Amino acid sequence: MQLATVNRPQIPRDRLIRLPEVERVTGCKKSTIYLLMKRGEFPRCVQITPRMVAWPESAVLQFVQDRIAAAAAQQPGEGVAAA
Incomplete structure (x- = not known):
């Protein structure tokens, strides 16, 4: 006996997060x-x-990662002032 398998496209899992x-x-x-x-x-x-x-x-996590990458790409002396 042979079982037929259906090749369905994988749907990426994501979840919805609320404002807090x-x-x-x-x-x-x-x-x-x-x-x-x-x-x-x-x-x-x-x-x-x-x-x-x-x-x-x-999408929210990607936003955070993009901000981190942008901060890392800044040249020394730019952006946030040293304390």
Whole structure:
């Protein structure tokens, strides 16, 4: 007896995270997150219900990684002033 296997495309797993977790992950507060979204500098939220939104975790984590990479790419003496 031979079992037939179906080759389905793999769907990347992601989860939706709510605002308090987005704030914890990014270190940004609600007003900053929404300002960055308006400017197109932060991932857009996903409407879950008429009164509930969330963000794809992978997009938020990518935002954080991009910010870390940008900071690392700055030349010494640029950006944040030394204390």
